[in-house]
Amino acid sequence: MKRLVVIFFFLISISGLSQEKITDKPKLVIGIVVDQMRYDYLTRFWDQFGEDGFKKLVNEGFVFKNNHYNYIPTYTGPGHASIFTGTTPASHGIIGNNWYNKFEEKEVYCVNDDSVNPVGTKDSAGKMSPARMKSTTFGDQNRLHNQMRSKTIGVALKDRGAILPAGHTANAAYWFHGDDEAKWISSSFYMDELPDWVEDFNRSGKAKSYLKNWNSLKEISSYSESGKDDNTFERGFIGKDQATFPYDLKKLADKNGDYDIIKSTAFGNDLTVDFAKAAIKGEDLGKDEYTDILTLSFSSTDYVGHNFGVNSKEVEDTYLRLDRNLAEFISFLDENIGKDEYTLFLTADHGGINVPAYLSSRKIPAGYFNVIKAEQHLNEFLKNEFNTDGLVENISNNQIFLDYELIAAKDLKFEEIQKAVASHMLNQKNVDRVFTRAQMENGSFSKGIAGLTQNGFNQKRSGDVIFLLDPAYIIYPRKGSTHGSGFSYDTHTPLLFYGKGIKAGSTSQRTVIPDIAPTISTLLGISFPNATSGEPLNMAFE
Structure with a gap:
């Protein structure tokens, strides 16, 4: 009987501790x-x-x-x-x-x-x-x-x-x-x-x-x-x-x-x-x-x-x-x-x-990428390749957005243009990696740069080709720092x-x-x- 009483009070004390831990919250959380x-x-x-x-x-x-x-x-x-x-x-x-x-x-x-x-x-x-x-x-x-x-x-x-x-x-x-x-x-x-x-x-x-x-x-x-x-x-x-x-x-x-x-x-x-x-x-x-x-x-x-x-x-x-x-x-x-x-x-x-x-200046590989020139070269390439002006609708945040309506009107193949853009961009100096929408939507990348890119890729909002630069190369003025x-x-x-x-x-x-x-x-x-x-x-x- 004494043993049962001891066990009973032990269980009550454990229950009280658990309840206290669950309900004892901070009054304020500051993030x-x-x-x-x-x-x-x-x-x-x-x-x-x-x-x-x-x-x-x-x-x-x-x-x-x-x-x-x-x-x-x-x-x-x-x-x-x-x-x-x-x-x-x-x-x-x-x-x-x-x-x-x-x-x-x-x-x-x-x-x-x-x-x-x-x-x-x-x-x-x-x-x-x-x-x-x-x-x-x-x-x-x-x-x-x-x-x-x-x-x-x-x-x-x-x-x-x-x-x-x-x-x-x-x-x-x-x-x-x-x-x-x-x-x-x-x-x-x-x-x-x-x-x-x-x-x-x-x-x-x-x-x-x-x-x-x-x-x-x-x-x-x-x-x-x-x-x-x-x-x-x-x-x-x-x-x-x-x-x-x-x-x-x-x-x-x-x-x-x-x-x-x-x-x-x-x-x-x-x-x-x-x-x-x-x-x-x-x-x-x-x-x-x-x-x-x-x-x-x-x-x-x-x-x-x-x-x-x-x-x-x-x-x-x-x-x-x-x-x-x-x-x-x-x-x-x-x-x-x-x-x-x-x-x-x-x-x-x-x-x-x-x-x-x-x-x-300290002999570490680093520098700047001219995205305006890159866009000009890309547009010239696409015009020659597909005999069409204006296939690129926008370039921002290292993402290339294609003009879907123009592609459809010209009866062009979307994936072919994606691949052509990706191939062209990868050949540009100081571009390190390139990923297409098809890769992001159909692949499953859990590690490395590809995984980081996919985690940042929103299927509805992101662009059609993503290009990444070499380490320590940025799209930014020559003075001051940036990130991204x-x-x-x-x-x-x-x-x-x-x-x-x-x-x-x-x-x-x-x-x-x-x-x-x-x-x-x-x-x-x-x-x-x-x-x-x-x-x-x-x-x-x-």
Whole structure:
């Protein structure tokens, strides 16, 4: 009898433990995306970081050291969508920041939506929504799970960095409209007017206060993890002859987009943190029994990287300042949500290539591909081969779109033209691989560049021939950095989990970006986003 009683109480205790683990959720989940952050920025700038920013997340959280994007192209729109939907462009449909829509016969922007109205401005910068994204996010699933009782808020300087992560059911997404306004705005997809707390923030003059002098945070001589400040590989700002510190933003603003210049400096991240803290307070996030979601994207790192290149003093300064931003934000979360009451992850939407002109100066094969000349040569070839002008309707994002109606009118064979285009492009200098629509639709590629290409290929939206360039060759001006390829400098990004339900540790096991959304969904005990292709990273859980 005594043994039965012991077993009975043991089973009750186990049941209670299981119930507690299932229902004990964080009050707030914060998904942080650092735009254009290579994994090696963590290690490269490590000695310069303080103890309470990146180091805190690494030392007290779980670090995935070998985290990659598993598709091409590695751009901002697809990256943000993939992180929060748990799948790739093949399923969520965001195949680029912009792409050629063959049904509308025009280029479209990933979050543009002419059916909605701007809120907080009269400018068309407010005509945005997630309508082009086909799948749900974990934020959507969380709200569906609790009958819309929780909140999801998206914040970023870039519209696409705020909108795509927040998803379709978000209470709000806010992005920064610089120009001559310096306001955080939204669209009628979410609301009819800005909440009072947003209006108060916009009236506060906080944004305008960052139109000031940008100098290095520390003595520039201590920035030993980047190249010379004065070099020939950076663009800089119009109105300043040299791309060197300091930058008088008030003086330069007039020729560089007025208040938009703030986005292209480290101060854009300060402004983002300011607004994120206001959002947490203004929306009472993390204050009840339903887990809220805040998606937070730091866009300035991308603007700075494009302008100055990954080896610049400006990039190093931006990351040292971002480290302080993170420390400030973590401290704010501890105080306002509770140290053990929130879960945070940090990743990036893509990496970035070192400036090819710089690599070339170091005798590393690198360079630039002239897509305008390539298109001219292709059109000449097709005219001679098929005695027809205009078979190519568009070339964008390394994809060639053919004119279906013209092909049918001329009674030409579509697959023959595909093969001819592919053969011609493969013979072009610095084109490394070429894939046709037929290969993408009929093949099954699980590894290598072909697998990455197929994961990024959306049957309805993508082009008919895809061409990929040699490593370190890009379609871009000769100064500054870019991204978009399937090479490690673009695919390898940090992935850090921290906070409630997360243990300290690390792994060098390969993981992929679509694993993030099912990991958070598992933590919350909710359904995975409806097109998820990733797997939960259970090793990060306590």
